[in-house]
Amino acid sequence: MKNQQDIGALLLRVVLGIIFIGHGTQKFQGGIENIAGWFDSIGLPGFLAYIVASIELVGGIAIILGLATRIVGGLFVIVLLGAIVTVQLSAGFIGGYAYDLALLAISAYLLLNGSKLFSLDSYILKVRNKS
Template sequence: MANKEGIGAVLLRVVLGIIFLGHGLTKFSGGIENTAGWFGSIGLPEFLAYIVAGLEVAGGIALIIGLGTRIVGGLFVVLLAGAIIKVQWAAGFIGGYAYDLALMAMAAYLLLNGSKLYSLDGYIVKTKNKS
């Protein structure tokens, strides 16, 4: 039987994955060129839009299925720190970086603790231990 901590980690992992997958798909479906132009308008290299959107889609899927959870969590911490500093900070806490900070805390939890329950990571570990 799964423990409460394991179930909590699964909930964080899957919800964070869905959120990032949605954000990444929106960037692509809305025209990634538009997102790249916006990146340029705030002083970031436009090619970063492709990296960010790709990370959001691939990382979101990886979290949903539980593959590379700690690595993706770490990448999302870095991504969110950049978003907070470059985009959200000027808007203040409420209406600004509060949402990104909450997502960053979720990602940091996954970076530090992982989430093996109902995940490919957990399956891989079990398979290696049987060998």
């Protein structure tokens, strides 16, 4: 039986990945140019919209697969801190940054602890150690 912490980290990793895939996909499907324009309207460079959407989509896939979990977790922390500071904080806690704060906590956990169960990172490490 796997350690309960390993199972918990796997659940956090998969759910976080699904959420970020949804957000990244929505940005691209809704017209990334519109998101870039919105970024410009709030004082952020429009090109950041492409970077954020790519981190969300590609990072979401990678974190579900357990590939570069800590790195992706760190990127999610940066994206979420940016979202909270630039947009959500002014909206208040409920209806504002509460959701992003929860995602930030999950991302920070994965940044600090990783997630080995059913991860490509663990598989790659095992293959390297056998060589």
